[in-house]
Amino acid sequence: xxxxEKLNFKTLEWHSNHLKLIDQTLLPDKLEYIECRETxxxxxxxxxxxxxxxxAIGCTAAYGIAxxxxxxxxxxxxxxxxxxxxxxxxxxxxxxxxxxxxxxxxAGGPEALEQEAIAIHNEDxxxxxxxxxxxxxxxxxxxxxxxxxxxxxxxxxxxGTALAVIYTAKFGGKNISVxxxxxxxxxxxxxxxxxxxxRAGVPHTLICDNMAASLIGNNCVDCxxxxxxxxxxxxxxxxxxxxxxxxxxxxxxxxxxxxAAPSSTFDFECPNGQSIIIENRADKEITAVKGQVxxxxxVNVFNPAFDVTPHELVTAIITEKETIRPx
Ligand code: MRU
Numbered sequence: 001x002x003x004x005e006k007l008n009f010k011t012l013e014w015h016s017n018h019l020k021l022i023d024q025t026l027l028p029d030k031l032e033y034i035e036c037r038e039t040x041x042x043x044x045x046x047x048x049x050x051x052x053x054x055x056a057i058g059c060t061a062a063y064g065i066a067x068x069x070x071x072x073x074x075x076x077x078x079x080x081x082x083x084x085x086x087x088x089x090x091x092x093x094x095x096x097x098x099x100x101x102x103x104x105x106x107a108g109g110p111e112a113l114e115q116e117a118i119a120i121h122n123e124d125x126x127x128x129x130x131x132x133x134x135x136x137x138x139x140x141x142x143x144x145x146x147x148x149x150x151x152x153x154x155x156x157x158x159x160g161t162a163l164a165v166i167y168t169a170k171f172g173g174k175n176i177s178v179x180x181x182x183x184x185x186x187x188x189x190x191x192x193x194x195x196x197x198x199r200a201g202v203p204h205t206l207i208c209d210n211m212a213a214s215l216i217g218n219n220c221v222d223c224x225x226x227x228x229x230x231x232x233x234x235x236x237x238x239x240x241x242x243x244x245x246x247x248x249x250x251x252x253x254x255x256x257x258x259x260a261a262p263s264s265t266f267d268f269e270c271p272n273g274q275s276i277i278i279e280n281r282a283d284k285e286i287t288a289v290k291g292q293v294x295x296x297x298x299v300n301v302f303n304p305a306f307d308v309t310p311h312e313l314v315t316a317i318i319t320e321k322e323t324i325r326p327x
Contacts, residue, residue, distance in 0.1 A: 003132070003159045003167045004125075006200050011154050012051065012059055014118060017070075019063045021051045024154060028195040036060075039068055039078050046085040046092070049186070053155020054229045054265055055124045058091030062117035065099040069110040075103055087277040088238055088306045089229040090267040095120055121157040127262035128158030130320035135165030135225070135260050136172060138316065138323070143169065143222045146179040146212060149240035150192035151227025151260065161227040161260040163196065165318060170202050178204040179221060181212060183240060185285040185303065209242050216253045224250050228261040228317075235311035235326035236273030237261075241304055247313035256315040263319055273308035281305045 009031070013020040019036040025048065026032050034050055036042045042064035045051050051060050061082040068078040083096045102108040102116050139145070145166060152163030159167055170176040178197060183189035190206055197204040207215065215221050224246045230238040237243070237259050250257035270276055283301035287293060295301075311326035 003164075003171055003200070004153075006171070007153050007159065007196065008199065009153070011056055012063070012121065012157060014063055014121070016114075017067070019060065019067070021045055021060065022154065023050050024052060024192060025050055027154075027191050036064065037067070039064055039073065039081060042067075043081050043085050046082070052188070053150060054089035054091040054227065055128075055156040055161070055262060056154070057086060057089055058095035058264060059117070059121045059124055059157045061085070061092055062095040062099050062120045065096065066110070066114040066117040069103070069113040075100065086279055088279045089265075090270075091229075091264045094264050124156055124262065124264070125158030127264075127320035128156050128160055128164045131161055131260050131262065131318050132159060132164035132168030134320070134323055135258065135318040136168040138223075138256070138258060138318070139165065139169040139174060139176070140222070141174045143174065144177050144179065144220060146181065146215070146221045146224045146246065147193060148181040148189060148209075148224070148226045148243055148246055149183045150188040150196070152193060152196045154192050154196060155227065161262065162225040162258075163193070165225055165258075165260050166197075166202060167200060170200075176202065178202060179212075179215060180204050180206045181209050181242065181246075182206060183242065184209055187289075188240065209245075212246055213249050216249050216255065221255060223256040223258060225258045225260060228259050228265050229306055230270065230276050231259070231261055231266045231317065232270040232272045232276060233268045234272045235314060235317060235324065236276070237309045237311070237314060237317070238273060238276045238278070238306045239309065241307045244307040244309045244313075247309040250315070251313050257309075257313055258316050258318060259309075259314055260318040263321065273310065276308055278307070279305040
C-alpha cells in the first residue's frame with residue numbers, strides 16, 4: 001500500500017468545474033469539504049486557511065486560474081487577487097506566475113490552463129515523494145523527530161514535505177517517533193499534524209511549543225524537521241512562527257535542524273530573509289481559542305504568522321533534487 005493510500009484523504013480534488021478542498025479549519029473535529037466555484041471562493045479559502053501550507057495554496061491558486069479561464073473571466077484580475085491572498089509563501093506567486101506565463105502564449109487556452117494546473121498538482125505530489133526519499137537517508141533507526149506546524153499531506157498536493165520524510169522513514173521500516181509542537185496561535189500541529197500522523201499510524205506525542213527546549217535539553221529529540229514557506233537566495237528560511245526558536249535550540253544542543261521544501265519554495269530573487277514579507281494575521285487568532293476569548297478585551301496583540309531562520313542555523317535543506325547544506 002502506498003503512503004497516499006495509507007493516509008486515505010485528498011486535501012485538494014479537481015472536478016473540472018470546481019475544486020473540492022478539505023476544510024482544514026474544522027479539523028480534527030470534522031472532516032468536511034468545501035467546493036470552490038468562483039474566484040472569490042478560492043481567495044477566501046486561502047485567506048481563511050481552509051487550505052494552507054505553501055505548496056497546497058499554490059496548487060489551489062493554479063486551479064482558480066484554470067476555472068476562471070474556463071468561464072472566460074479576466075485572468076489578470078484573477079491572478080492579482082489570488083497572488084495577494086497571502087504574502088509569505090512563494091509557492092502561491094510561483095504557481096500564479098507559471099499559469100499566467102502560459103496565457104501569454106498561443107497555446108494558453110482554457111484547456112491548456114486546466115492541464116497546467118493538473119501538472120502543477122501532480123508535480124507537487126512527485127516532489128513530495130522524492131523529498132521523502134532524499135530525507136529518509138538522513139534519518140536513523142529509532143529516531144525521535146520534532147516537527148512544527150503542519151508540513152504534511154494537508155499542506156501539499158502530495159504526502160508533505162517534513163512529514164514526507166517521516167512517512168518514508170517509517171513505512172520503509174524504521175522505528176520513528178514524532179514530537180508534535182502544538183503550534184500556537186492556531187494550532188496546526190495539534191489540529192492537523194496529530195490528525196494526519198494518527199491516520200497514518202505514526203507514533204507521536206503532542207507537546208506545547210514551550211516544551212521543546214526542555215525536551216531537547218534532556219536528550220529526548222534526535223533532530224528537528226520543518227517545512228518552509230519561502231527560502232531566500234542565501235538559504236535563509238521563512239516558516240511558521242516558532243521555527244527560528246527550534247533552530248536556535250538545535251544549534252545550542254548540537255542536534256540537526258532540517259528543512260524539507262520543494263524547488264517551488266525557493267525564491268532566488270529574494271537575496272536574504274530580511275527581504276521576505278511576513279504576514280501579520282488577525283488579533284483574534286491570539287486572543288481567542290476556538291471562539292473562546294482568553295485575553296482581556298482591547299489588549300495589544302502582535303501576530304506575525306512566520307519567522308525567518310538564518311541559514312547558518314540550518315543543517316540541511318532537503319529538496320526533491322538534492323540535499324543542500326547551507327554552511
Ligand atoms: O499558516 P500556514 O498553516 O499556511 O503555515 C504553514 C507552514 O508554515 C508550513 O510549515 C509550510 O507552509 C510548509 S508546508 C509543506
